[in-house]
Amino acid sequence: MPTALITGATAGLGAAFARRLAADAYSLVLVARDELRLAKAADQLKLRYGVNVEVLPADLATEEGLAKVESRLHEGVDLLVNNAGFGNPGAFPHVPVEHEVRMLKVHCEAVLRLTLAALPGMRERERGAIVNVASVAAFFARSTYSASKAWVVNFSESAANAVGGSRVRIMALCPGFVRTEFHQRASMDTSGIPGFLWLKADDVVREAMRDLALGKRVSVPDLRYKAIVAVGRFVPRSVQSMVSSRIGR
Numbered sequence: 001m002p003t004a005l006i007t008g009a010t011a012g013l014g015a016a017f018a019r020r021l022a023a024d025a026y027s028l029v030l031v032a033r034d035e036l037r038l039a040k041a042a043d044q045l046k047l048r049y050g051v052n053v054e055v056l057p058a059d060l061a062t063e064e065g066l067a068k069v070e071s072r073l074h075e076g077v078d079l080l081v082n083n084a085g086f087g088n089p090g091a092f093p094h095v096p097v098e099h100e101v102r103m104l105k106v107h108c109e110a111v112l113r114l115t116l117a118a119l120p121g122m123r124e125r126e127r128g129a130i131v132n133v134a135s136v137a138a139f140f141a142r143s144t145y146s147a148s149k150a151w152v153v154n155f156s157e158s159a160a161n162a163v164g165g166s167r168v169r170i171m172a173l174c175p176g177f178v179r180t181e182f183h184q185r186a187s188m189d190t191s192g193i194p195g196f197l198w199l200k201a202d203d204v205v206r207e208a209m210r211d212l213a214l215g216k217r218v219s220v221p222d223l224r225y226k227a228i229v230a231v232g233r234f235v236p237r238s239v240q241s242m243v244s245s246r247i248g249r
């Protein structure tokens with residue numbers, strides 16, 4: 001049975017990846033901070049899909065948490081989903097610097113270190129895949145969040161180029177707005193986000209897995225968002241920022 005390690009596996013997109021991969025008969029390693037929630041998620045997945053599920057409580061913003069997950073990855077996994085992430089309440093430059101740095105640790109340092117921990121085993125076995133969850137925000141300039149996700153896209157493409165030619169795949173996943181706990185946790189006012197822009201986590205994961213199988217290096221699920229990213233390329237950065245800062249404060 002192949003094994004998948006998913007960070008941020010207890011809610012939203014991570015939980016959707018866990019359901020999808022369990023249905024595909026992967027053994028799972030679930031990472032998040034809340035131990036009780038991890039145990040509950042593991043029980044539900046075992047019961048529903050009959051797969052092996054390990055839980056690995058870890059805070060990816062800490063050295064201890066990162067070392068724990070790196071050490072599990074050194075044992076070998078077939079698929080790594082670097083999904084854990086969050087938005088900080090408030091707007092730049094009013095967000096406390098320690099919160100911004102925490103975001104960079106989870107969105108960038110953890111993605112870098114966990115990728116580096118998983119890759120050698122995958123290259124040795126000449127198979128495996130890494131999905132780094134970025135965001136459509138990566139293509140627009142909108143504070144530390146979008147900057148960190150732009151890093152994820154650029155890093156994933158660079159890493160994919162570096163392993164190019166082998167059967168190891170690395171893909172950045174760039175969803176638009178998805179109904180998860182993300183916005184509430186970030187105290188975001190979502191009233192300005194039009195209904196048609198909301199995606200379902202299971203649909204995003206389905207398209208991501210299809211794009212991964214196709215060998216894409218950057219996946220932007222849903223035609224609506226493919227169009228937004230394509231049009232965005234022709235819009236001046238200043239206009240992009242003005243529009244994007246009005247949607248979802």
Ligand SMILES: NC(=O)c1ccc[n+]([C@@H]2O[C@H](COP(=O)([O-])OP(=O)(O)OC[C@H]3O[C@@H](n4cnc5c(N)ncnc54)[C@H](OP(=O)(O)O)[C@@H]3O)[C@@H](O)[C@H]2O)c1
Nearest residue numbers: 008010011012013032033034060085135177178180181182
């Ligand atoms: N929802 C959207 O509209 C959207 C759009 C584009 C991209 N994304 C990206 O998608 C990813 C998943 O977000 P989501 O929307 O599914 O959010 P979510 O529903 O809030 O779930 C976040 C998950 O990450 C875990 N997590 C948060 N901080 C962590 C830390 N320091 N260490 C370990 N685990 C941590 C949470 O569990 P614990 O709290 O127990 O740790 C939870 O399992 C993120 O990278 C986000 O930036 C989301």
